[in-house]
Amino acid sequence: MTIQFTSGRIFFFALLLLAFNTSAFSQTLTADPVSIDFMKTLYDNYEIEASAVEPITSDLLLVASDKHQYLFLVNPQGKILGTIKLPSGVATLIQQKYGVIPDWEAMAKDSKYFYLINSTGLLLRFDLTDETLPKIRTIQVWELMNAFADIPELNIEGLTVLEQSGKRQLIFGLRQRNQVDVYAIDLSRFSQSLKPEDKSCLFHFDAPSIANLPSELTSIEYIPGWKGYLILTTAEDPPSLGSKLPSHGSYLWFVEDAKIPKSASTSAKPQACNNLSVKPSQPLLLSFNNSTERKAEGLCVLSEDPTSRSARVAIVFDNDPSRTRSATPSGFQLLSITYAPR
Numbered sequence: 544m545t546i547q548f549t550s551g552r553i554f555f556f557a558l559l560l561l562a563f564n565t566s567a568f569s570q571t572l573t574a575d576p577v578s579i580d581f582m583k584t585l586y587d588n589y590e591i592e593a594s595a596v597e598p599i600t601s602d603l604l605l606v607a608s609d610k611h612q613y614l615f616l617v618n619p620q621g622k623i624l625g626t627i628k629l630p631s632g633v634a635t636l637i638q639q640k641y642g643v644i645p646d647w648e649a650m651a652k653d654s655k656y657f658y659l660i661n662s663t664g665l666l667l668r669f670d671l672t673d674e675t676l677p678k679i680r681t682i683q684v685w686e687l688m689n690a691f692a693d694i695p696e697l698n699i700e701g702l703t704v705l706e707q708s709g710k711r712q713l714i715f716g717l718r719q720r721n722q723v724d725v726y727a728i729d730l731s732r733f734s735q736s737l738k739p740e741d742k743s744c745l746f747h748f749d750a751p752s753i754a755n756l757p758s759e760l761t762s763i764e765y766i767p768g769w770k771g772y773l774i775l776t777t778a779e780d781p782p783s784l785g786s787k788l789p790s791h792g793s794y795l796w797f798v799e800d801a802k803i804p805k806s807a808s809t810s811a812k813p814q815a816c817n818n819l820s821v822k823p824s825q826p827l828l829l830s831f832n833n834s835t836e837r838k839a840e841g842l843c844v845l846s847e848d849p850t851s852r853s854a855r856v857a858i859v860f861d862n863d864p865s866r867t868r869s870a871t872p873s874g875f876q877l878l879s880i881t882y883a884p885r
Contacts (some may be wrong), residue, residue, distance in 0.1 A: 576876040578832045578860075579621040591615060591623075593859035593873035595650035595702075595762070595841035596629040597678065598659060604875075606859060607647040607659060607841070612637065614659075615711075616676055619877065625676045633667070633682055649702035649762065649836075650841065653711065662698050662718075664688045689736035689755060690728060701725075701763030703772070714745065716774065721746050723760050723774060723796075724816040746803045747816040748823050753778035754791040761793070762842040764856075767880050768849030771799040774823070775858070777838040793839035794826035795858075797882060829876075831860045836871060845877075853881045 576746035581591055595607040598617075605627070612634060614627040629637070637645050645665060650660045659667045661843040664687035671677035691697045694717065701716020711730040716723065726744045732741050748759035762775040777793040802821045831837045837860035859875045 576829075576878045578874060579619075580872050580874040580877050581617065582620070582622045589859075591839055591873045593861045593875065594648050595659070596841045596857050596859045596875065597650045597652045598845050598857070599671065601845070604843075604857065604874075605650070605657065607650050608873075609646050609648060610644055611647075612643065612645055617875075621874070627677065628673075629667075630679060630682060633684060636684065637665070648698075648700050649716070650843075651702040651704045651706040651713070651764075653706060658702060658704065658713065658714075660687075660699055660702050662700070664691055664699060666695065666713075685733055687728075689738060690739060690742050691726075694737040700759070700761050701774070703763050703765045705765050706767075714763060714765060714772075715742075716760045718759045718761070720757040720759060721750055721752060723750055723776065725763065725772070725774075726816075744816040744819050746798060746819050746821040748796075748798070748821050750776045750794070750796075756791055758794065761838065761840050762858075764842045766844055766847055766854060768847045769797070769799075769852055769854070770801070771797055772795055773842055773844075773856070774837045775829075775842050776826075777840075778840055783879060786816060792835040793829045795829055795839070795842075796826050797824040817845055829858070833878065837861060837874065850880065852883065853879060855879050 572852040581593070590610070591608045593604065593606055594609040597605050599605050602618060603624070604617045604619070606617050607614065612629060612868060614879060616624045616627065618624055628634070640846055642663065644755060646661045646663075647659055648662045649660050656668050656670050659669075660869050666685040667682060668685070669679045669682040673682050688697075689883045691699075699715055700718040705712045705714050705727065712727045714751070715726045715728070717726070724747050726742045727741045727745050728737065747845045756778040758776040758778045760774060764773045765774060774796040776796065778791045798821055803822070804819045829839050839858050840861045841859040843857050845855040845857055856878050857875050858878065859873065861873045
């Protein structure tokens with residue numbers, strides 16, 4: 544298959560040809576992304592460390608920062624228009640149990656709700672008011688730690704929703720060294736106390752190192768029209784090195800439903816992820832303005848055309864300025880992608 548990227552906005556121009564060629568992955572992919580820095584016009588004191596993104600409308604993005612409890616409202620030109628704060632009772636509960644910074648890592652949405660999760664399994668489900676700058680209308684809080692009690696050093700980085708055959712599942716991507724493990728939990732189970740056996744592994748694949756550093760999952764998004772998953776992985780220096788340029792590159796992958804082992808959905812007994820290996824697409828090496836200084840952290844689909852198997856997506860990039868002390872801001876890319884299986 545190939546994934547081709549073309550610019551989605553004529554008033555921005557950035558031409559980038561990327562070729563990735565190794566003995567393991569020989570396919571060449573091309574890209575033409577539009578890279579945009581967040582403009583902190585109204586919030587100059589805020590230092591966004593973007594970790595996730597979802598569209599509210601075609602003209603408004605919801606962006607999570609892993610260093611803020613609240614969420615940011617951003618337009619397609621990168622201007623920060625405002626914030627969405629959590630209800631005071633929920634904010635207080637989170638602060639008491641998780642500290643001021645809950646470490647939001649992933650976000651998803653379905654036909655009614657948004658879902659926001661931190662790295663250890665604190666999950667919020669909420670909907671928004673119908674306003675130019677919306678607010679949270681209703682919110683639920685779930686703690687999923689028990690469901691992942693069998694996962695050592697749990698670090699949830701990816702979240703998406705799968706709606707099929709009248710059933711809705713939350714799909715979780717875990718951050719692990721050089722491997723991508725993806726799990727599912729049926730939303731109908733969320734009314735009860737979850738246990739490890741309430742989740743199931745969907746698939747697994749090995750991700751190659753970059754510059755001798757492990758590649759780790761940072762985001763996952765399901766595309767119904769393509770019948771598969773877009774996945775981001777990135778390689779970065781460990782925080783102990785104190786590097787000002789910690790990222791060494793990010794990859795975009797695609798995994799088709801048809802390639803996921805059937806046993807993942809038919810087996811009555813949960814299976815280890817290593818037994819459910821899939822072969823993903825050849826990866827696309829991403830960069831931001833010709834640089835891998837910023838890592839790809841979050842991904843969302845803005846629109847899709849199942850007939851042409853094309854889609855517009857947004858990817859948020861970050862450079863962890865709180866630890867790197869870099870002046871490089873977070874930003875995002877708007878991309879048009881096309882999937883052409885071989």
